[in-house]
Amino acid sequence: MYLYPGCERLDLTHYDGYTIGMKTAVSIPDGVFEKAERFARRMKKSRSELYSRALSEYLARHAPDHVTEAMDQVCAELGAEPDAFVSTASRRVLERSEW
Incomplete structure (x- = not known):
C-alpha cells in the first residue's frame, strides 16, 4: 500500500x-x-x-x-457558551473605538 497526499490508500499490486x-x-x-x-x-x-501542490493550495483558498x-x-x-472575559474585553475595545 502507498499513501499518496490527498488520496486514499492505493493498492499498487494492481497498478499498471x-x-x-x-x-x-x-x-x-x-x-x-x-519560473x-x-x-x-x-x-x-x-x-x-509542484503543480499538484500549487493546484491543491489554490483550491483550498478558493473553496468557500x-x-x-x-x-x-x-x-x-x-x-456556544459566551466567555465573560472575551465579552468584557470586546465591549471595552469597542467603547474606545471611533466609529
Whole structure:
C-alpha cells in the first residue's frame, strides 16, 4: 500500500501505470512555465509535485464551502457558551473605538 497526499490508500499490486494519479495536459504561458521550472529545481521537487501542490493550495483558498465547514467545525468544538472575559474585553475595545 502507498499513501499518496490527498488520496486514499492505493493498492499498487494492481497498478499498471508508471505514475500515481491522473495524468493531464495543460497549456500555460511560457513565462509561468520557466519560473515554475526554476522554482521546482531550486526546491528539488518534480514538476508534477509542484503543480499538484500549487493546484491543491489554490483550491483550498478558493473553496468557500470548505472554509465555512472548517470554521463551523471549530465553532462546534469550542461550544456556544459566551466567555465573560472575551465579552468584557470586546465591549471595552469597542467603547474606545471611533466609529
